[in-house]
Amino acid sequence: MKLTVLYGTETGNSEGLAKKVAAKGEKNGVTVDLVDLSDYSVEKLAAIQNPVLVIISTWDDGAPPPTCVDFCDELFAASVDLSHLEYAVLALGDNEYMQFCECGKKVDAKLAALGAKAVLPRTDMGADFMVTYIGWSKDFWKAMKDVYGVGAA
Numbered sequence: 313m314k315l316t317v318l319y320g321t322e323t324g325n326s327e328g329l330a331k332k333v334a335a336k337g338e339k340n341g342v343t344v345d346l347v348d349l350s351d352y353s354v355e356k357l358a359a360i361q362n363p364v365l366v367i368i369s370t371w372d373d374g375a376p377p378p379t380c381v382d383f384c385d386e387l388f389a390a391s392v393d394l395s396h397l398e399y400a401v402l403a404l405g406d407n408e409y410m411q412f413c414e415c416g417k418k419v420d421a422k423l424a425a426l427g428a429k430a431v432l433p434r435t436d437m438g439a440d441f442m443v444t445y446i447g448w449s450k451d452f453w454k455a456m457k458d459v460y461g462v463g464a465a
């Protein structure tokens with residue numbers, strides 16, 4: 313079974329978590345495609361035929377990380393049908409900011425609006441994301457096992 317992990321990052325935190333998910337997946341017999349959203353398109357997203365995990369941070373005033381503004385702009389304006397797609401969103405941010413995890417929230421809402429189905433509710437992570445990640449990882453792999461029969465419970 314395959315999992316696509318799409319990450320949007322400016323300083324590497326989301327990428328670091330994406331690599332952790334990939335390592336855990338590979339250990340549990342899941343083939344993981346690790347993809348940087350800095351060079352991605354809605355067309356490629358729509359062509360995916362396996363579950364997708366999006367890990368994305370938020371920058372100035374709720375904006376996407378600068379590296380993936382183009383992808384997010386395209387996604388937020390898209391009207392493509394994603395009803396075949398199952399997904400989860402892990403949002404990174406910092407609760408010190410008014411627009412806490414706003415980009416991840418918008419990506420989650422847009423994917424749902426385009427018909428994609430969440431296999432796990434979105435998780436918003438603050439500055440202590442390495443701690444939150446541990447609990448999230450358990451929930452995520454349990455969902456993967458429940459829904460697809462793969463990965464660690």
Ligand SMILES: Cc1cc2nc3c(=O)[nH]c(=O)nc-3n(C[C@H](O)[C@H](O)[C@H](O)COP(=O)(O)O)c2cc1C
Binds near residue numbers: 370
């Ligand atoms: C200049 C700056 C602006 C930020 N703006 C926000 C914001 O509006 N909302 C939020 O939740 N987090 C904000 N953050 C926190 C980042 O999202 C957080 O540090 C995150 O872990 C970065 O992940 P990345 O390395 O994957 O980009 C901001 C951080 C910086 C340095």
